[in-house]
Amino acid sequence: MNPTQKSRGRLVDEELWGRRSGEILDVAATLFAERGYAGADTQELADRLSVGKGTLYRYFPSKRDLFLAAADRAMRRLREYLDAGIAACDDPLEQIAAAIEAFLGFFDEHPEFAELLIQERALFRDRNKPTYIEHREKNLGQWQQLYQALIEAGRVRAMPVHRITSVISDLVYGTMFTNHVAGRQKALRDQADDIVDVVFCGILSDSERRRWEGNR
């Protein structure tokens, strides 16, 4: 049992551990979404995974931790999905549009993750920050840099960058929520275009905009 073997052994174990954790979280996310947190029975989760209930507790110390881990996993996946969407564009403005569409597309493909985020805040009101807010704050900085650069390049109006990030963040969250709860009413692409159109250009006519800006 030399260090190499040991190390290899550990690697295998860690891989196994990570794989099984992931499987559990995937199935758990779906179950939580289907039944709600309270309605989700640990026994059913074990049955769906074809493992004993005790095994679940070897990986996650409680149902609550399992839920929160699933929510966290959802946000990591969202991040990857967004990054992939953004990377497909070169122009910063197109990156913004792509991020908006990717955000909505992600939750459209994974309604169970939308459900997780909605439930988390309702059930674990004691947590300082829900998973969603935490991830949002983590990404804030890079968006603000991007907007700052666009302002300096004269492509975006001069305004505090946090105004842009706040409005867009809140808008996409609200849209995701409404889509999930009330059902999406139009093509995803069109929906993203609507958002981008309003956020980029505003709703006022040119003449009215001049008047409105003059008044302030």
Place this chain on the structure above:
Amino acid sequence: MNPTQKSRGRLVDEELWGRRSGEILDVAATLFAERGYAGADTQELADRLSVGKGTLYRYFPSKRDLFLAAADRAMRRLREYLDAGIAACDDPLEQIAAAIEAFLGFFDEHPEFAELLIQERALFRDRNKPTYIEHREKNLGQWQQLYQALIEAGRVRAMPVHRITSVISDLVYGTMFTNHVAGRQKALRDQADDIVDVVFCGILSDSERRRWEGNR
């Protein structure tokens, strides 16, 4: 026990009924917000109201119904609050701005109602439409008429009106949620101004907007 007395008696009863229902819903809304739906004990509700537990069940057939009635009441109050805010302005654009600020202000004053809406969807996933969505759809028509008129008056750009209502609705919901969950970071007035600024004028510079619109 003549008809008159009976009728008067009924009137009195209905008044009493409505008053007590209202008291119950007020206290219930606060309790649900403090403890969450599951954590809210009917016994504690009865204690806070100084009535027996059985009495609650004379007014509402179940805890669930009580919760949903409280959520519905919150939305009625929101409606009244918005109407009052809108009525203070004459200009349609200012009415829009006022409605946005009133919406955020309402939930700022009544965080327990924000909590109710958040919890409702998480807990009663079987309901066709959450209270919030139902009320939103109920008010949709009048807003669309208002935007249609503004477009015809050349004050708002020509675009499908649902685009405007969707974006604004989702944006204020998302903002309300974020405020409630993560705490509001700036003055309510400034926050409303940010939203109005972006929605009315967009974020692009004049030159960039022309280019962007040219590309479509």
Place this chain on the structure above:
Amino acid sequence: MNPTQKSRGRLVDEELWGRRSGEILDVAATLFAERGYAGADTQELADRLSVGKGTLYRYFPSKRDLFLAAADRAMRRLREYLDAGIAACDDPLEQIAAAIEAFLGFFDEHPEFAELLIQERALFRDRNKPTYIEHREKNLGQWQQLYQALIEAGRVRAMPVHRITSVISDLVYGTMFTNHVAGRQKALRDQADDIVDVVFCGILSDSERRRWEGNR
């Protein structure tokens, strides 16, 4: 609802409460004795009492509290039993003999109470003092006064009174335990006589006693 009625109502309630508590404790003591603490199922207790499980928890906040209350009740009953036994005698020495016999007789009649005391210490090792020790210490003073008087009257040898109380207490506890666990091997009366004979007169012959006392 004048004070008298109220008072009467309360009395009735307290009576009812006390009666039901007592019934529960009686049945619980037997069940704990039969099955042991861990083996005693709250459901079975409820069944034997023909009440719902929830009712038990209206009277006792936990299984543990129920057990401890039953142990405490056992000690109160022992005390009453001892007092009755002692009261039947006038002569102090006969009172001592009577108390010893009563102690053994009590646990002979109520083996479930013996079981309770034995289990208590094994299971609730965190308690400062088991019920038995607490009651024992509570009664210590009066026995010491009695022995002191007997010494002053020249009926008991001059010696520290705590020596007498300790030895007798430990002896009757040990005898109770052995009887309960291994079964009593002789008539209760004879057993008590054996104890009294040894404690009162010692085992040494007269000559040997003189030698032994001379050596010290």
Place this chain on the structure above:
Amino acid sequence: MNPTQKSRGRLVDEELWGRRSGEILDVAATLFAERGYAGADTQELADRLSVGKGTLYRYFPSKRDLFLAAADRAMRRLREYLDAGIAACDDPLEQIAAAIEAFLGFFDEHPEFAELLIQERALFRDRNKPTYIEHREKNLGQWQQLYQALIEAGRVRAMPVHRITSVISDLVYGTMFTNHVAGRQKALRDQADDIVDVVFCGILSDSERRRWEGNR
């Protein structure tokens, strides 16, 4: 693999077996005493011994057997300890005193063994005789012979020998229990002296003893 090697191998194995069993029982006794039977986790036992959980089951078929073996081991050690104490004296009466002191001293040095005996009866009520009672009965005969000889030698009063053995056995058990549970209140030596004084000489004064014996 010739017979000799095999034989030697077996011998070695048996030694190893015995040594490891002993180690396990030592650690187990301490753990059971610290946490109680139910609170003692086989995992923690394995950890303290730096072996796998499965290994424990190669030595003892169940947790219960492990506990009982530990209790049995405690009694064997007590026996050795008593024998050593007795062997230090020549005079039978002094041997009795020595045995009493040794008994109390043993459990004073090994409170974990006291705990084991207390727990055993509470938890394994199905056993015919607890370990303690079994060992006690095993030693009964030799003590009775000793007392019989003392009676014939006129050093102990004429009385049934079982009276003496019962009283002394029960007394030392009760004292051990009280010491363990409530804490010893005086020097071990003094405590033993108290017991011996009462058992040997009784508590009555000479005159009262004559009267008492006359009455019977």
Place this chain on the structure above:
DNA sequence: CATGAATGAGTATTCATTCAT
């Protein structure tokens, strides 16, 4: 009408034991 005592369904979690490696 009002009460609140009684109910009992419903569930997360633990941990001794097994057995494939």
Place this chain on the structure above:
DNA sequence: TATGAATGAATACTCATTCAT
């Protein structure tokens, strides 16, 4: 032989709801 990952039986406690008074 030794291991420790996997198992699943077993159980106290809560709290919405009922209904006799």
